[in-house]
Amino acid sequence: MTALADLKAYLRETEALTCVAERLGWDQETMMPRGAAEQRAEELAAMESVLHARRTDPRLEDWLARAEATTEAEARLLDLAGRNYNRATRIPARLATELARLTSLAQGVWAEARAAEAPAAFLPTLAQMVALKREEAACLSEGDLxxxxxxxxxxxxxxxxxxxxxxxxxxxxxxxxxxxxxxxxxxxxxxxxxxxxxxxxxxxxxxxxxxxxxxxxxxxxxxxxxxxxxxxxxxxxxxxxxxxxxxxxxxxxxxxxxxxxxxxxxxxxxxxxxxxxxxxxxxxxxxxxxxxxxxxxxxxxxxxxxxxxxxxxxxxxxxxxxxxxxxxxxxxxxxxxxxxxxxxxxxxxxxxxxxxxxxxxxxxxxxxxxxxxxxxxxxxxxxxxxxxxxxxxxxxxxxxxxxxxxxxxxxxxxxxxxxxxxxxxxxxxxxxxxxxxxxxxxxxxxxxxxxxxxxxxxxxxxxxxxxxxxxxxxxxxxxxxxxxxxxxx
Amino acid sequence: MTALADLKAYLRETEALTCVAERLGWDQETMMPRGAAEQRAEELAAMESVLHARRTDPRLEDWLARAEATTEAEARLLDLAGRNYNRATRIPARLATELARLTSLAQGVWAEARAAEAPAAFLPTLAQMVALKREEAACLSEGDLxxxxxxxxxxxxxxxxxxxxxxxxxxxxxxxxxxxxxxxxxxxxxxxxxxxxxxxxxxxxxxxxxxxxxxxxxxxxxxxxxxxxxxxxxxxxxxxxxxxxxxxxxxxxxxxxxxxxxxxxxxxxxxxxxxxxxxxxxxxxxxxxxxxxxxxxxxxxxxxxxxxxxxxxxxxxxxxxxxxxxxxxxxxxxxxxxxxxxxxxxxxxxxxxxxxxxxxxxxxxxxxxxxxxxxxxxxxxxxxxxxxxxxxxxxxxxxxxxxxxxxxxxxxxxxxxxxxxxxxxxxxxxxxxxxxxxxxxxxxxxxxxxxxxxxxxxxxxxxxxxxxxxxxxxxxxxxxxxxxxxxxx
Missing domain, CATH: 1.10.1370.30 (Neurolysin; domain 3)
Structure with missing residues (x-):
């Protein structure tokens, strides 16, 4: 029971931090002063780095191996937690960083290309994105990308x-x-x-x-x-x-x-x-x-x-x-x-x-x-x-x-x-x-x-x-x- | 130079997370729906736990020992970082938890006692607070509490x-x-x-x-x-x-x-x-x-x-x-x-x-x-x-x-x-x-x-x-x- 209790406590704190990150996103769209965008990007990146470290924490593997479910909800919780851990650990850090960087960049490139009706300005970025997503998909599954x-x-x-x-x-x-x-x-x-x-x-x-x-x-x-x-x-x-x-x-x-x-x-x-x-x-x-x-x-x-x-x-x-x-x-x-x-x-x-x-x-x-x-x-x-x-x-x-x-x-x-x-x-x-x-x-x-x-x-x-x-x-x-x-x- | 650069990068992320926690406090007083208070307490506690772990991270001691300042600003940064690390590590985890718990509790007790004009309802809590603060002060300094x-x-x-x-x-x-x-x-x-x-x-x-x-x-x-x-x-x-x-x-x-x-x-x-x-x-x-x-x-x-x-x-x-x-x-x-x-x-x-x-x-x-x-x-x-x-x-x-x-x-x-x-x-x-x-x-x-x-x-x-x-x-x-x-x- 200790492994399950430890896992639950850990996931609960992770979930509370996810709520914080999500509220930061809400604030960005509703309340944030416009001059704060650059600083906000650093705040969000710092939260993401904390959350990534938690999602790939090696203790999770140990808890998941030892935890035993006694209810339907606990069994499902272990399923979901295992699934999330697997997905998080299958992506190499280098790829995760690349994806985060490109995602942040690409949205600006896309917005400019759309405003200028200039698809050529977006295509190289989109091609990189497709390549990275294919790579991500291959990490996640041996089946259909x-x-x-x-x-x-x-x-x-x-x-x-x-x-x-x-x-x-x-x-x-x-x-x-x-x-x-x-x-x-x-x-x-x-x-x-x-x-x-x-x-x-x-x-x-x-x-x-x-x-x-x-x-x-x-x-x-x-x-x-x-x-x-x-x-x-x-x-x-x-x-x-x-x-x-x-x-x-x-x-x-x-x-x-x-x-x-x-x-x-x-x-x-x-x-x-x-x-x-x-x-x-x-x-x-x-x-x-x-x-x-x-x-x-x-x-x-x-x-x-x-x-x-x-x-x-x-x-x-x-x-x-x-x-x-x-x-x-x-x-x-x-x-x-x-x-x-x-x-x-x-x-x-x-x-x-x-x-x-x-x-x-x-x-x-x-x-x-x-x-x-x-x-x-x-x-x-x-x-x-x-x-x-x-x-x-x-x-x-x-x-x-x-x-x-x-x-x-x-x-x-x-x-x-x-x-x-x-x-x-x-x-x-x-x-x-x-x-x-x-x-x-x-x-x-x-x-x-x-x-x-x-x-x-x-x-x-x-x-x-x-x-x-x-x-x-x-x-x-x-x-x-x-x-x-x-x-x- | 690597120790200083590592220290700076680490402190920068910590500071960004501090901004996030602070904005959560702002949201609580200005925007938060009233039914969210209990969940918010968990969110804040999770952020505090992340920040406490960062402020007492043992790598800080190593970086501080090895970093060399070349400007006035860097020297002051090392001073402040050292001071913060010392203060954070001098408080035992048990006392920090006790203080956090009592602080959160005492404000509710105080508000009720004030509204009811009932000082006796607040005095036991205040006595505990004074005792904990004396203990904290003794951890922080050998001099005047x-x-x-x-x-x-x-x-x-x-x-x-x-x-x-x-x-x-x-x-x-x-x-x-x-x-x-x-x-x-x-x-x-x-x-x-x-x-x-x-x-x-x-x-x-x-x-x-x-x-x-x-x-x-x-x-x-x-x-x-x-x-x-x-x-x-x-x-x-x-x-x-x-x-x-x-x-x-x-x-x-x-x-x-x-x-x-x-x-x-x-x-x-x-x-x-x-x-x-x-x-x-x-x-x-x-x-x-x-x-x-x-x-x-x-x-x-x-x-x-x-x-x-x-x-x-x-x-x-x-x-x-x-x-x-x-x-x-x-x-x-x-x-x-x-x-x-x-x-x-x-x-x-x-x-x-x-x-x-x-x-x-x-x-x-x-x-x-x-x-x-x-x-x-x-x-x-x-x-x-x-x-x-x-x-x-x-x-x-x-x-x-x-x-x-x-x-x-x-x-x-x-x-x-x-x-x-x-x-x-x-x-x-x-x-x-x-x-x-x-x-x-x-x-x-x-x-x-x-x-x-x-x-x-x-x-x-x-x-x-x-x-x-x-x-x-x-x-x-x-x-x-x-x-x-x-x-x-």
Whole structure:
């Protein structure tokens, strides 16, 4: 028992330090004075160096060899701790340093290249990044290089299973897209000014409606919204565009989904390896189900419509039904982060295929732009006009996040499954949403998924909550049925 | 050279981690959701454990033995690093843990005892604290126990020198106090409501006037104002009382004094042991000279009066001369933090004598309240009516900060000296203050004191800036001359 107790105490301190590093990241995006950036980089590097030393501490190997689990949670804790130790020790220090240096550098290079529409300025850096990520992948696994990277974000997922699922999804999405865009009835875009302070007031009301606990978090403004922290300090962020209130409101609800997951994990898992959301895909399932299946539903948008009329007066939308259509308006565009529910997954699939080809060596960095543009035309029906609309739009590859993109669509798929299971199990969800409360939904998600944190592997987490193996069907059915109603297909 | 380079790199990382821990403290007072307190305690403890391990790392001893300095700054760096290492390693781990535990506990016990006016609830904890601090002092030095603790805040200071100086100051302060309070002409108190947002707007203007660099810091609201951070991220805080705008404005100017010191340290010292203000006393000299000798001067209050009339309209003070008297109104009271410039040092001297007696064993904790009340009546002419007005008012002793109080008055004394030297050297200070700029003063302080950071020991820092050995005379002369004018003595 001593080895297990020692291990637990050590991991708890490591987790507390991880929370500190994460809060430093939050501060950087929300509060930090702009002249502090260089000093902050040294502070973050110092924290990273402390954390790396702890993750590779040789005592871990000894404790892991001697510790004996007596409960399911302890067994899982040992699994996760062993997995983390193996991943940390398999990367040579030289490679870890190289990756950290290049990641920090590449994001600046990428931002400049994007701003200047100058892909050539980014390609050599991207080529170095691909080479280092291939090297990292080879250290992590003897198997498929891409799967080795994917495993960091979605343990247990493989390109084979994901790719097959995406291949089944694409035709139905493309076909739905064509029907929607060809429909005679097209909802209008908003044309009104929505003052910032009022948007933020409504965003706070929405966050409360979805169960965000303000005693364990706060809301601040940033350029790119995110959720940060775990346990008893889970902070959300949003942004405001005065011509488009949905940007602020649905970013907020999305981040509340992430936050509710973290806030909802059972206290017994806090500051342990089980005390965080289990994977990116499962995390995204929570943000997406709050944002889309609940937040963009007719009952909730009906309630929201009345709040917006009260706050902004007549903003050019006649009634709740028209408002529901405006909120769910399908709008083809180049940018993933601005995409509607229908186009979003097509954006992800494109990136999945290209990044996999880069990592497996089937696509050269020099050919990436052309490959992107050909594929975009095929899937979206429009030609990319400049790199910032195309392969330079996302920071992920500059940040070394290969294998991250597919978890977005996996999250949507999981959200579809959870929505189906939840609605079969809980009768009053729509009635409560129509009154501005997601409580029955949050209660079900908390009980069946959120509270378990990392207790089970990602896919098992979803199966336990849903009672069935996840597939893309519920998501596609939901999208087809929703757009059929709105677009009168 | 390798030992010195290794030592420098190690200390730089330690200093970066210290900045992180400090920012965590800032977050706790300004941003942290209230439900996060317990988790935050674990985060802080984890950081403290990392920092303690680094401060006592045996490699330091080896580097210190082998490193050779080639410049004044390097020699001082080795001095400070050696001193810090010795202090850290002299405290046994058991005592450090006990002190950390009791300090965290005692502040809660103190807060409850103060709120309930129940000193008996605090005395056992205070007795434990005194015992632990005596033990700590004995580990740190073979000499005087109180001096060993004082040395943490004001290296090189001794109770003998400070006590003798305080003994010279007290009669002149008590005599001035009696004349001022007996004067026929008494400035009125303010009787008006000053809205929060406007106060904060003027506070920001004042901060800029005193040279605060907003690209390297920010201003937030807290319960007890403080300044946090060093180098390129130095944050200030203030509070607002709508009936008393001076609370907000002069708290802000005071913290700007601390912040300008940190922001003004030469970049070459950043993230080294020389990269912070050299002692509490020297730090307080900067906050006090900004707040008092500059901020409460007739030229600056004349400028401020006009800003306040513009912002608040007629608030019941006829002209700039009357306003200067209101700002400098002497108001006997029980609470140190609300004291005017005249009473403040009497508050400090009382605490200095009592805490020294506690640490040297000449006063028992059980007799502290009675001793406080007798002394207060003698120095202030009024009887303490309840413990929260008396010996329970300050958090310092509950926080284990024995030896801290005298640095407040030492800071005032140093501010008096610096003010005399600066005004002899720089002709245009009052003219600039009358225009709302402390630039000539800040420029002189930066050049002669702030930029050096920890390059020289505290007293030498003051001597170098002033060109003479510091004494209490300039402060007392300044106070007597100022109050003679305002109170027409």
């Amino acid at each position: 891409y799967d080795a990277l994917l495993d960091d974000y979605e343990p247990g997922a493989t390109h084979r299973v994901l790719g097959a699922m995406f291949d089944r999804m694409r035709p139905r999405l493309v076909s739905l897209r064509e029907k929607v865009l060809g429909a005679a009835h097209q909802p209008p875009a908003l044309d009104h000014v929505f003052p910032e302070a009022t948007q933020l007031r409504i965003a706070r009301i929405c966050a409360s409606a979805f169960g965000y606990d303000w005693t364990l978090g706060r809301l601040d403004l940033v350029v790119h919204p995110f959720c940060s922290g775990s346990g008893r300090d889970v902070r959300i962020t949003t942004r405001v565009c005065e011509s488009d209130p949905f940007n602020c409101l649905y970013s907020t609800i999305h981040e509340v989904g992430h936050a509710c997951y973290e806030q909802g994990i059972a206290a017994e898992h806090a500051l342990t390896p089980l005390g965080r959301g289990v994977s990116m895909g499962v995390h995204e399932s929570q943000s997406r189900i709050y944002e889309n299946q609940l937040g963009r539903s007719a009952p909730f948008t009906g309630w929201l419509y009345q709040r917006m009329v009260d706050a902004f007066g007549d903003f050019g939308v006649a009634d709740a039904q028209a408002f529901h259509a405006v909120v769910n308006r399908v709008n083809p565009g180049f940018i993933r982060t601005e995409a509607d529910e229908l186009h979003y997954n097509l954006h992800v699939m494109l990136r999945f295929d290209l990044e996999r080809q880069l990592i497996t060596g089937k696509l050269e960095v020099a050919d990436l732009e052309a490959a992107w543009n050909v594929r975009f035309l095929a899937d979206f029906g429009v030609a990319v006009e400049k790199p910032s609309q195309g392969f330079l739009q996302d920071v992920h590859w500059a940040g070394g996040l290969f294998g991250y993109f597919p978890t977005y669509t996996l999250g949507n798929v999981y959200a579809g499954c959870l929505n189906r299971a939840m609605r079969a199990a809980v009768p009053g969800i729509d009635a409560a949403l129509a009154e501005g409360s997601a409580k029955p939904a949050t209660d079900w998600l908390r009980e069946n998924l959120q509270r378990h944190g990392g207790l089970r592997p990602p896919r098992e987490t979803i199966v336990t909550a849903c009672g069935f193996e996840p597939t893309e069907e519920p998501l596609l059915d939901y999208l087809e049925s929703k757009y059929a109603a709105i677009y009168r297909l | 109180y001096d060993a603790l004082l040395d943490d805040y004001e290296p090189g200071a001794t109770h003998r020198v400070l006590g003798a100086m305080f003994d010279r100051m007290r009669p002149r302060l008590v005599s001035l106090r009696e004349k001022v309070l007996g004067a026929a002409h008494q400035p009125p108190a303010l009787d008006h409501v000053f809205p929060e947002a406007t106060q904060l707007r003027i506070a920001r203007i004042c901060a800029s006037a005193f040279g605060y660099d907003w690209t390297l810091g920010r201003l937030d609201l807290v319960v007890h104002p403080f300044c946090s951070g060093s180098g390129r991220d130095v944050r200030i805080t203030t509070r607002v009382c709508e009936s008393d705008p001076f609370n907000c404005l002069y708290s802000t100017i005071h913290e700007v004094g601390h912040a300008c010191y940190e922001q003004g340290i030469a970049a070459e010292h950043a993230l080294t042991p020389l990269g912070r203000g050299v002692s509490m006393g020297v730090h307080e000299s900067q906050s006090r000279i900004y707040e008092n000798q500059l901020g409460r001067s007739a030229p600056f209050t004349g400028w401020l009066y006009q800003r306040m009339v513009d912002a608040f309209g007629d608030f019941g003070v006829a002209d700039a001369q009357a306003f200067h008297a209101v700002v400098n109104r002497v108001n006997p009271g029980f609470i140190r933090t609300e004291a005017d410039e005249l009473h403040y040092n009497l508050h400090v001297m009382l605490r200095f004598d009592l805490e020294r007696q506690l640490i040297t064993g000449k006063l028992e904790v059980a007799d502290l309240e009675a001793a406080w009340n007798v002394r207060f009546l003698a120095d202030f002419g009024v009887a303490v009516e309840k413990p929260s007005q008396g010996f329970l008012q300050d958090v310092h002793w509950a926080g284990g900060l024995f030896g801290y109080f005298p640095t407040y008055t030492l800071g005032n004394v140093y501010a008096g000296c610096l003010n005399r030297a600066m005004r002899a050297a720089v002709p245009g200070i009052d003219a600039a203050l009358a225009e709302g700029s402390a630039k000539p003063a800040t420029d002189w302080l930066r050049e002669n004191l702030q930029r050096h950071g920890g390059l020289r020991p505290p007293r030498e820092t003051i001597v170098t800036a002033c060109g003479f050995e510091p004494t209490e005379e300039p402060l007392l002369d300044y106070l007597e001359s100022k109050y003679a004018a305002i109170y027409r003595l």
